[in-house]
Amino acid sequence: MHAHAPAEHLDQSIAGRFKYAIFLTGATLVAELAGGLWTNSLALLSDAAHVFLDLFALLLSLGAIKLASYPVSDTRTFGWHRMEVFASFINGATVFVIAAIICYEAFGRMVNPEEVKSLPMMIIAAVGLAMNLFAAGALHGHSHDDLNVRSAFLHMIGDAAASVGVIIGGIIMYFSNWYLLDAVISVGIGFVIFWGSWRVVRESVHILLEGVPKGMSVHEVSETIREVEGVQEVHHVNIWTICSHIIALSGHIVVPCGVKDEHGGMLRRIEEKLFERFHISHTTLQLETERCSTEGAKQFRHRPRAASLAHAHAHPHHHPHGGTCSHGHHHH
Structure with a gap:
């Protein structure tokens, strides 16, 4: 703090x-x-x-x-x-x-x-x-x-x-x-x-109306997330502005099976990338294993616990606008 x-x-x-x-x-x-x-x-x-x-x-x-x-x-x-x-x-x-x-x-x-x-x-x-x-x-x-x-x-x-x-x-x-x-x-x-x-x-x-912030595209942000090692697919991406200096994002990220230990580090890398490139300071990311893309979404819907939810805020000292935003912490 x-x-x-x-x-x-x-x-x-x-x-x-x-x-x-x-x-x-x-x-x-x-x-x-x-x-x-x-x-x-x-x-x-x-x-x-x-x-x-x-x-x-x-x-x-x-x-x-x-x-x-x-x-x-x-x-x-x-x-x-x-x-x-x-x-x-x-x-x-x-x-x-x-x-x-x-x-x-x-x-x-x-x-x-x-x-x-x-x-x-x-x-x-x-x-x-x-x-x-x-x-x-x-x-x-x-x-x-x-x-x-x-x-x-x-x-x-x-x-x-x-x-x-x-x-x-x-x-x-x-x-x-x-x-x-x-x-x-x-x-x-x-x-x-x-x-x-x-x-x-x-x-x-x-x-x-929860519009995507000016000068930003969902496609461009999704591509940036895909650059992070271990990310296979990105979907259900929502980007919106809470006020003039807080941008929020939520999305589903498909990752390979059996790399549970690396999830924390992967999420941190995604957050840092999003903050550096787009000043997105408030991220909610849901990780899904590749099973849901290979076996079909229908089967996955009956097994919601297969996804691990991670909610993250950027660290306060990252913020470019002098602390007038919500300062959060990580919890995965």
Whole structure:
């Protein structure tokens, strides 16, 4: 269990950075919301909606670290990890609606452009941009260690780009009084939000439907297991995601008769291979002797005890994402 200490320390460090980024992003949201209403700038309000999407993503990421520390129970054997995915889905769906409202408003303004206080609009967008960059800077250090931090960092960069768009629009409107541009920028940011929220909804639904993780194929994983010495056949392979950083696998592995003593070592080699290549940290493997493939599955079904079940978790110190996953042990 000594391997937990550095993982916990990393989690605390990441949580600290997230809190700092959440504070700055929250301040940006309030400033852009109030500023958008005051300056009558729909572009600033749509940027605020974009910031809201990111603030929620940051809160989710911080929540995921907290939820991962909650103990599992008899009724929730995976703990509360799935809450992160569920909240992602609700967030994506909500912001999708907000983006639709922004685009509707913007098309109305294209027909009847309204005057915008372009100078204050620029200043507020510039303040928002500065806060974005500070928040992104805080997260950058950990963006290689943790998937959650990486996605939050990329959100911040997207936000900064939207703020730059608003500032450029403000400068043009200040000199030309071409207020139609405010609506055009809003539509642009609206479409960026549509794309972001659609991706969040699509990914969370895929996880909730127990889909195979992105960029991974059952065939490729099965081939990797077959590379291990002693494995004759692999079937009934299921791969799914529990939350953004826990991937689970279950499968049946056919091995030769009479090598019972080597089962433990074989399972360990399979686990290590799966973890190194695919970051699959939670494996349940059922070993079957070759009898079931030669004598037929029908006969084997009447003799379920011929298979030995092995359940294994990756060791905590293997984990690449700083201990925010279930830490387990081997028992064969």
